[in-house]
Amino acid sequence: MNFKSLPQLLDYFREESTCIEYYENIRWKGNPTCPRCGSDKPYKTNRGYKCSNNDCYKKFTVKVGTIFQNSKIPMRIWFAAIFLATTYKKGISSVQLALDLGITQKSAWFVLHRIREMLKERAPKMLGKNNTVEVDETYIGGREGNKHFKKRRSSVNKSFTNNGKVFNPKKTVIGVIERKGKVVLKHSPNAQINHVKAFISSSVTKGSTIYSDEAPVYNYLKNNYTHKSVKHSANKYVVGNVHTNTIENFWSVLKRGLYGIYHQVSEKHLSRYLAEYSARFNTRELSSHDRFIKFLGNGEHVLSYKKLTI
Incomplete structure (x- = not known):
């Protein structure tokens, strides 16, 4: 599925189960891994997975250890927020995002900051060499x-x-x-x-x-x-x-x-905004769909509300 617009994305991700399966394929590529101990042999439960490592034996879902962790907002709303935040050239405010997606401004503000955390370049490549x-x-x-x-x-x-x-x-x-x-x-x-x-x-x-x-x-x-x-x-x-x-x-x-x-x-938050603008600029040649997939695969970063506001 190639998402060229927000309606196409929302039509495809109507069910939460579809979102979970889609993100599992991006994050784990068919090989579920425990985010706590790294064991790659968990067994499936009614609500996710359980680690088979006796020293761990923890339950988890694909959201654990990602920007989606402990969030009650549906995944389709998260996906829509990521699509909008990475598509709009100059960004989108939390007030506008709240109106567009039917969530509170406080939630939209938190969602956007988690997305910015995802957009940070952890290992930037050196510039120059053959380019001015x-x-x-x-x-x-x-x-x-x-x-x-x-x-x-x-x-x-x-x-x-x-x-x-x-x-x-x-x-x-x-x-x-x-x-x-x-x-x-x-x-x-x-x-x-x-x-x-x-x-x-x-x-x-x-x-x-x-x-x-x-x-x-x-x-x-x-x-x-x-x-x-x-x-x-x-x-x-x-x-x-x-x-x-x-x-x-x-x-x-x-x-x-x-x-x-x-x-x-x-x-306090300026560096995250800089990450947002540089990430969009550096992926300007990608389609909206490819940009969405690229950043969704970089979601293994947890940012708590407490850490964001202290």
């Missing part, structure tokens, strides 16, 4: 001029706002992107050289060609990479093949999504 890479940083947060006077940064003490609360500066995001390739993002405390250098060295193969703007933090790149830059302060944005337009285009999608769909993102 662009690097840049951006800042997430509202403009000071658009804030209420009480919430603006104090001119007397830069560490506080005008109403005496601690001032929270914009959140820094560093990104590297291959031309016609993938993007890797990181929420960083700041854009100082120690953070930038550590991120780039862990994301881009040494010897690769990297293009950036004229920020001094990138000057060190010439030691390990072929580095060229464009001087934006002089209104130069393209010099031959040297530019950062690819990463700038990605920033525009990211910011329009964060500001237009989610409006405000806390620093």
Whole structure:
């Protein structure tokens, strides 16, 4: 079955048993395995499976050890949420998802964060090598001029706002992107050289060609990479093949999504939102069905509500 639209997906997954069987085939490929001890010889029960290992002997279902664990939301609703969250280019809010799927906003918020946990790239491949890479940083947060006077940064003490609360500066995001390739993002405390250098060295193969703007933090790149830059302060944005337009285009999608769909993102959860946007971008050439299958197979990550909210 090739799901080209949400109605097709919901028509196919009418029964919970169909969803369970479908996910079992994706997760276990016909060989059920105990998520606690790893035994591959459980026996089937009326409600799932039971481990045959005498030291374990635990009951389990295909949901245990996944984003679906301890969830009372039907699997077809979960599948619909995954389909929507991975298909919409700029994402979908918990309010909209709750309206579309008939669940509460609180449940939709939790579902989306579990999906974002699933979308995280656990072992990202190094970029570069045979492809040109662009690097840049951006800042997430509202403009000071658009804030209420009480919430603006104090001119007397830069560490506080005008109403005496601690001032929270914009959140820094560093990104590297291959031309016609993938993007890797990181929420960083700041854009100082120690953070930038550590991120780039862990994301881009040494010897690769990297293009950036004229920020001094990138000057060190010439030691390990072929580095060229464009001087934006002089209104130069393209010099031959040297530019950062690819990463700038990605920033525009990211910011329009964060500001237009989610409006405000806390620093605590920013990394999950970055995982969401980079995952959709990196699978942009896949069909909606193939993207759904790919991410569904990466669901073995548990995120409790307590961990999410503490």
